[in-house]
Amino acid sequence: MGDFTFQELTSIFAMQGFVGISLFSVLLLMALGLAIIFGQMGVINMAHGEFMALGAYTTYMLSMFTRTHYPELMPYYFFFAIIASFLVAGLVGYLTEFALIRHLYKRPLDTLLATWGLSLIMQQSFRTFFGSREVSPTLPDWLMGSWMPTDTIFIPINGMFILGLTTVVTFAVYYLMYRSSWGLNVRATTQNRVMSGAVGINTKQVDRLTFALGCGIAGIAGAAFTTIASTGPTSGSLYIVDTFMVVVFGGAASLFGTIASAFTIAQAQSILEFFISSSMAKVLTLLTLIIILMIRPEGLFASKVRK
Amino acid sequence: MMNFFIERFLGGKQGAVAIALLALLILVIFPLALDLFRLNLVGKYLTFAFAAVGLVLLWGYGGILSLGQGVFFGLGGYAMAMFLKLEASDPQSTAIQTTPGIPDFMDWNRLYELPWFWVPFESFAFTLLAILVLPALFAYIIGVAMFKRRVGGVYFAIITQVIAVILTVLIVGQQGFTGGINGITDLRTLNGWDIRTDSAKYILYFINALLLLAVIMISRFVLTSKLGRLLLAMKDKEDRVRFSGYDVSNFKIFIFCLSAVISAIGGAMFTLQVGFMSPSLLGVVPSIEMVIFAAVGGRMSLIGVVYGTLLINFGKTGFSETFPELWLFFMGGLFIAVVMFFPNGLAGIYNKYVSKLAFLQRYLPAIKLPKSKADTQSNASSSASTSDNAAEGAKS
Numbered sequence: 026m027g028d029f030t031f032q033e034l035t036s037i038f039a040m041q042g043f044v045g046i047s048l049f050s051v052l053l054l055m056a057l058g059l060a061i062i063f064g065q066m067g068v069i070n071m072a073h074g075e076f077m078a079l080g081a082y083t084t085y086m087l088s089m090f091t092r093t094h095y096p097e098l099m100p101y102y103f104f105f106a107i108i109a110s111f112l113v114a115g116l117v118g119y120l121t122e123f124a125l126i127r128h129l130y131k132r133p134l135d136t137l138l139a140t141w142g143l144s145l146i147m148q149q150s151f152r153t154f155f156g157s158r159e160v161s162p163t164l165p166d167w168l169m170g171s172w173m174p175t176d177t178i179f180i181p182i183n184g185m186f187i188l189g190l191t192t193v194v195t196f197a198v199y200y201l202m203y204r205s206s207w208g209l210n211v212r213a214t215t216q217n218r219v220m221s222g223a224v225g226i227n228t229k230q231v232d233r234l235t236f237a238l239g240c241g242i243a244g245i246a247g248a249a250f251t252t253i254a255s256t257g258p259t260s261g262s263l264y265i266v267d268t269f270m271v272v273v274f275g276g277a278a279s280l281f282g283t284i285a286s287a288f289t290i291a292q293a294q295s296i297l298e299f300f301i302s303s304s305m306a307k308v309l310t311l312l313t314l315i316i317i318l319m320i321r322p323e324g325l326f327a328s329k330v331r332k
Numbered sequence: 333m334m335n336f337f338i339e340r341f342l343g344g345k346q347g348a349v350a351i352a353l354l355a356l357l358i359l360v361i362f363p364l365a366l367d368l369f370r371l372n373l374v375g376k377y378l379t380f381a382f383a384a385v386g387l388v389l390l391w392g393y394g395g396i397l398s399l400g401q402g403v404f405f406g407l408g409g410y411a412m413a414m415f416l417k418l419e420a421s422d423p424q425s426t427a428i429q430t431t432p433g434i435p436d437f438m439d440w441n442r443l444y445e446l447p448w449f450w451v452p453f454e455s456f457a458f459t460l461l462a463i464l465v466l467p468a469l470f471a472y473i474i475g476v477a478m479f480k481r482r483v484g485g486v487y488f489a490i491i492t493q494v495i496a497v498i499l500t501v502l503i504v505g506q507q508g509f510t511g512g513i514n515g516i517t518d519l520r521t522l523n524g525w526d527i528r529t530d531s532a533k534y535i536l537y538f539i540n541a542l543l544l545l546a547v548i549m550i551s552r553f554v555l556t557s558k559l560g561r562l563l564l565a566m567k568d569k570e571d572r573v574r575f576s577g578y579d580v581s582n583f584k585i586f587i588f589c590l591s592a593v594i595s596a597i598g599g600a601m602f603t604l605q606v607g608f609m610s611p612s613l614l615g616v617v618p619s620i621e622m623v624i625f626a627a628v629g630g631r632m633s634l635i636g637v638v639y640g641t642l643l644i645n646f647g648k649t650g651f652s653e654t655f656p657e658l659w660l661f662f663m664g665g666l667f668i669a670v671v672m673f674f675p676n677g678l679a680g681i682y683n684k685y686v687s688k689l690a691f692l693q694r695y696l697p698a699i700k701l702p703k704s705k706a707d708t709q710s711n712a713s714s715s716a717s718t719s720d721n722a723a724e725g726a727k728s
Binding site: 063067069125128129132133134135137138139142143144145146148149150152153244266269270273292301304305307308311312314315319322 | 397477478481482483485486487489490491493494495498501502504505506570616620623624657660661663664665666667668671672677681
């Protein structure tokens with residue numbers, strides 16, 4: 026590191042930090058969905074990455090549609106794309122719960138296998154419909170470019186946009202899970218399914234909507250993903266292991282833990298990436314995580330529940 | 333003595349028949365019916381069956397799902413490949429390199445001497461030992477770290493998957509030391525014996541098949557022992573076993589190490605028969621595929637998983653030759669179907685329908701196994717005196 030001046034180092038940290046923030050945003054969006062599904066329902070959704078890809082493809086389709094039919098709406102379509110991605114991924118999630126997951130609640134390890142099968146099918150569907158080449162939607166002009174607070178720091182606008190989006194979604198999830206009556210139902214069902222049913226909560230519907238919500242948030246992650254990378258049939262699967270790591274590291278049922286662990290993992294990886302090769306950065310990050318998890322198996326911020 | 337052997341290593345009369353049938357298939361029928369190319373393919377599939385057998389012990393009986401069995405398969409495979417590569421890179425045949433006598437990929441990556449961890453692999457005895465000891469040691473470290481802290485179930489699955497990711501990224505990234513994404517290729521001789529000739533391929537196939545049968549018998553021995561019964565008990569009610577005074581984690585560590593060694597033997601045989609080893613065989617996808625083989629064959633059946641492995645791999649080869657795009661649909665659908673409708677896989681179907689047709693269960697002494705709530709298939713546990721059919725994969 027001796028070759029850099031102090032100011033250059035600051036800039037590197039700021040910019041790599043911001044690359045990390047883009048990664049953090051996508052990881053957090055993915056992890057929020059997964060934390061709801063895994064943390065609240067105990068279901069391991071290996072197809073979560075594919076739900077993200079589904080959102081990304083929805084955004085892509087909508088951008089193609091807008092460009093050919095309503096070119097004058099191009100600056101605004103992205104907001105609709107976010108909503109559409111949420112709805113499409115949520116709907117598919119709803120159907121998945123209905124057809125697949127609800128039969129497997131008593132066998133958590135088997136949901137892992139069944140959703141892995143689902144992810145294979147979804148990947149192949151993407152390949153059949155969209156081809157195996159990676160695609161990118163045409164982004165509105167205002168998402169391009171970068172902001173320069175000083176001469177040496179470039180901060181891309183799309184990164185700031187998805188950071189904002191992530192913040193909004195995180196607050197929405199917080200409100201929904203911890204401040205709304207529906208969230209109360211969800212948490213009650215998690216803690217004691219039989220008792221919740223006895224007091225009149227429709228636990229089956231709660232399950233279905235929770236799963237759909239988790240998948241929908243993965244869809245939003247997909248929409249955000251299109252602004253920083255192009256989408257291919259296997260894009261989702263690249264993130265699934267990292268996302269699981271975020272959720273497990275953060276403590277499965279803790280929203281704050283998920284945010285903190287997504288931030289730590291994304292930052293560690295992208296700052297390390299500048300100094301050592303990206304593969305070694307990944308190895309080091311994951312290895313550290315595993316070692317920390319061996320010391321604290323319940324994750325960073327586990328809710329204190331007696332078992 | 334003979335009785336002891338039949339009961340403990342073969343799993344009673346019915347188990348003995350099943351093993352004999354399998355032996356007939358892979359030792360006689362396949363070598364007679366298939367040409368060398370296909371036989372070599374079958375040999376390759378059978379190496380994956382080792383991993384699947386390991387998963388029966390670990391997952392079917394122990395209830396511990398590891399998504400990192402490919403790691404151990406890879407460790408065994410790489411250990412063997414390193415030895416073969418060093419033998420193939422003698423100073424004469426690598427004379428054109430800047431540094432003769434080191435593997436070609438090291439030369440391409442500007443390494444000028446053999447890295448220290450490659451040096452012991454010049455010895456065949458060390459390599460054989462490493463194939464057995466390295467995976468066991470690695471599994472022991474992971475096992476102690478996880479099971480002593482009572483990390484289990486889903487968390488263990490995810491962490492083993494992450495370990496598979498780490499190892500893959502490490503091998504791909506450290507090209508100079510490991511051969512990178514291409515793996516270790518161009519392997520020629522084993523102690524001077526050319527493994528690429530037709531006769532060598534036949535011999536290796538038979539060694540592989542016999543090893544597989546031996547591994548199945550050893551696994552059966554473990555499962556019919558007290559340990560096997562404890563494993564099942566732990567799977568169903570871990571706390572009760574712990575309260576009865578057993579150290580649950582030690583059993584888990586043992587079975588994890590054993591399954592790791594079994595996978596590693598498969599990996600080493602893979603390298604010998606196929607002639608290369610690469611990261612594509614030890615990552616997330618191959619590890620999950622090994623779980624698929626076990627699930628389709630029947631996670632509680634040591635013999636069933638061999639058929640499951642063969643079936644899936646034949647299907648994969650056949651489908652990807654004719655309809656490559658349909659294969660993933662088929663595989664995904666099959667997987668969902670097996671998990672949802674046939675949690676005990678092929679072996680479960682066999683026990684439920686085929687053996688019922690034979691009216692066997694009336695005449696054979698049945699073991700009554702304690703049933704858990706989800707265990708509705710009452711017929712399955714009655715037909716065989718092996719414990720293959722125990723506790724319908726139900727984890728409540």
